[in-house]
Amino acid sequence: MLRKWRRRRLGSSPFPATWLRILRERVPYYRLLYPSSYEAPSKFVDPAGVVHEGDESRLGEAWLRGAIILSWDDVRRDSADFQDGHNVTFHEFAHQLDQQDGTFDGAPLLEKRSSYRSWARVLMKEYRALGDAAERGQETLLDQYGATNPAEFFAVITEAFFERPKALKEKHPELYEELKKFFHQDTLARLEKSRREAK
Numbered sequence: 602m603l604r605k606w607r608r609r610r611l612g613s614s615p616f617p618a619t620w621l622r623i624l625r626e627r628v629p630y631y632r633l634l635y636p637s638s639y640e641a642p643s644k645f646v647d648p649a650g651v652v653h654e655g656d657e658s659r660l661g662e663a664w665l666r667g668a669i670i671l672s673w674d675d676v677r678r679d680s681a682d683f684q685d686g687h688n689v690t691f692h693e694f695a696h697q698l699d700q701q702d703g704t705f706d707g708a709p710l711l712e713k714r715s716s717y718r719s720w721a722r723v724l725m726k727e728y729r730a731l732g733d734a735a736e737r738g739q740e741t742l743l744d745q746y747g748a749t750n751p752a753e754f755f756a757v758i759t760e761a762f763f764e765r766p767k768a769l770k771e772k773h774p775e776l777y778e779e780l781k782k783f784f785h786q787d788t789l790a791r792l793e794k795s796r797r798e799a800k
């Protein structure tokens with residue numbers, strides 16, 4: 602899930618009618634793509650153990666059994682700036698991958714049994730480091746929303762992997778390697794190649 606307070610809203614625009622028609626005709630779950638951020642009842646426990654309840658604005662969420670809900674405003678904004686490290690689409694799809702094994706814990710299904718050991722070691726270490734930095738009030742490359750729990754951590758590092766591969770590889774090389782193996786792609790190499798070709 603991605604809460605709206607994570608960033609400023611930059612205004613909204615109506616959902617184009619033709620797109621809505623296309624969605625209705627071709628996408629069975631189009632109703633789960635909301636025009637903008639939406640209100641939903643929520644309950645969560647913060648790192649200090651305080652329970653927060655009430656309505657909150659959401660940009661998106663991923664449900665068990667495969668539904669993904671996204672705010673269209675935010676999907677569009679993220680596509681316009683694809684290097685700021687924030688992307689609600691990558692975030693929610695990461696949750697979906699995480700839940701493939703039936704649990705929402707930041708540990709998606711890995712290809713090989715032997716991969717779990719280094720995945721667990723690296724992700725646990727980095728998750729704790731992010732939590733510590735957040736507590737100290739230190740700035741971090743990774744969004745500190747990722748310190749909420751391991752599932753959010755996986756979603757946040759996925760955003761960074763696709764949107765800020767260079768910085769991620771420099772500052773968190775082991776994390777970058779784990780994600781490169783998991784997603785079967787080298788996002789930094791791809792970015793550098795596309796930059797060379799653009800010249």
Ligand SMILES: [Zn+2]
Pocket residue numbers: 602603692696753756
């Ligand atoms: Zn989330």
